[in-house]
Amino acid sequence: MARPREFDTAAVLDAAVDCFWNLGYASASVRDLSDATQLALPSLYNAFEDKSGLFRAALARYFDRNTRPRLETLATARSPRKAIRAFLMDLVDRAVSDRRRRGCLLINSAVELTSRDNEVTPTIRHYLARMEGYLRSALEAARTKGELSRGADPQDLARLLLSVIIGIRVLARSRPERPLLESVVREATARLD
Amino acid sequence: MARPREFDTAAVLDAAVDCFWNLGYASASVRDLSDATQLALPSLYNAFEDKSGLFRAALARYFDRNTRPRLETLATARSPRKAIRAFLMDLVDRAVSDRRRRGCLLINSAVELTSRDNEVTPTIRHYLARMEGYLRSALEAARTKGELSRGADPQDLARLLLSVIIGIRVLARSRPERPLLESVVREATARLD
DNA sequence: TGCATTCTAGAGCAAGTGATATAAAATAGC
DNA sequence: GCTATTTTATATCACTTGCTCTAGAATGCA
Structure with a gap:
């Protein structure tokens, strides 16, 4: 009978996420990944096939654990308008306090x-x-509740917000300044009145 | 007397811009750069000191030749509102028609x-x-000419537009879809009324 | 104890990396 | 023709890269 796989796949992926997030894909070597995950190279290759396979698994893990939970708050909120604003302000909070200025792994x-x-x-x-889908659903709910300006289209506004999220994430890497980022959020959500 | 430097620095930098733009900084090797610029490695090192020095010179060249001229149109336009819209639509046009999806070298x-x-x-x-400064100046001019919604702050709106520009550039790399990008521009410029 | 499987440690492979050294060729002024 | 300088071609350096191989250790079941 086979020796059972000993390592915790979730923990390995979390470590790989951190490594790719800190260094980027190209600059994270497989030796870096081995160190970060505490697995020998043959074990990594056995489990994930190659560097690209490990990266795709890590990105899925990142979306499931970092991105989707926050987007889910948009789906379940009683006030979609407040939830969207809170979502964006939370993003600014995290960007401003991230000393390593890692941004968002997906956007990077x-x-x-x-x-x-x-x-x-x-x-x-x-x-x-x-991401766009979550935003659009929240904006459709906001419209239903009368929380959207007349004439504002949820689809278009969702796309604007997606662009703004990307813009904030990228901008924050070089200029993690709260007044700058908050003014972007304020302007972007002006239509949620 | 010394043999005069024979190569055209501007042409070398243009070639280096293309190389970094296509490949990114880490993935562009100095051999790639030598091939692209048609200069031998010692000549490149003699002129630019190292890879990072060449990159900084290339980025300056990119800003001067690609970015600034378009931003200058904002500074000289008779209708700042129209100029801003035209600037953003031109950006969408170029993003949609860029088969290589290179984005913007500065944002990348x-x-x-x-x-x-x-x-x-x-x-x-x-x-x-x-970039933010050019946008703010244009929006201040728009306000002066009554081309801005009452209560719209040029500084805040400039930052929103900068974020949107970044967002469009990044989004277009994976989804160069005109309806998507144009709807972002439409929403972002709703306050220029 | 033996077998089957996985894991680790370490070596190794071919290729690539940024940067430098060398020698010869080319250029221009004196 | 000589000198000084730059450029080119090529090699070289030490190191890194993604990935594979080998051998031994560890595990669990029959």
Whole structure:
């Protein structure tokens, strides 16, 4: 009978997320990943096939554990308008207090990895589309509750907010200034009146 | 007397811009850069000191030749409101037709290079601040001409537009869809009424 | 105890990395 | 023709890269 796989896959992926998040995809070597996950290289290759496979698993883990929970608050809120504002302010809070200025792994990867034909691009596109979907649903709920300006289109506004989220994340990496980021949020949510 | 430097520095920098823009900083090797610029490695090192020095020169060249001229149209327009809209629509046009989905070299570098302590971060911060400055000046002119909604603050709106520009550039790399990007522009410029 | 499987440690592979050294060629002024 | 300088071609350096291989250790069941 086989020796059972000993390591905790979730813990390994969390460590890999941190490594890719700190260094970026290209600059994180498989030796860095081995150190971070405390697994020997053959074990990593056995479990994830190659560096790209590990990255895709890590990105899925990141979305499930970091991104989706926050987006879920939009789906379940009694006041979608307040929930959207809270979501954006929380994003600013975390960006301003992130000493390492890591940004968002998904957005970082969208820049680093999408111009090249590779296996990751469809994954990134998928997650960005899901973010847009959450935002649109929240804005549709806001409209239903009369929390949207007359004439504001949830689809269009969702796309604006997605762009603004991306913009805040990127901008915060070089200028993590609360007044700057909060004014962006204020302007972006002006239509939620 | 010395043999005169034979190569055209501007042409070398243009070639280096293309190389970094296509590949990113880390993935562009000095051999790639030598091939792209048609200069031997010792000549590159003699002229630019190291890879980072060449990159900073290339980024300055990119800002001067690609970014600033478009921003200058905001500064000289008779209708700032129309100029801002035209600026953003031009950005969408170029993003949609860019088959290589290269995005913007400055924004790409803001993601790739700013979490690490290096010589490039201040340069990137500087150019992003200049972009914001151009936008703010245009919006102040728009206010003067009555082309801004009452209560709209040029500074805040400039920051929103900067975020939106970043967002559009990043989003377009994975989803270069005209309806998507145009709806973002439409929503972002709703206050220019 | 033996077998099957996984894990670790370490070595190794071919290729690539940023940067430097060397020698020869090219250029221009004296 | 000589000198000084730059450029090119090529090699080289030490190190890193993604990935594989080998051998031994560890595990669990029959």
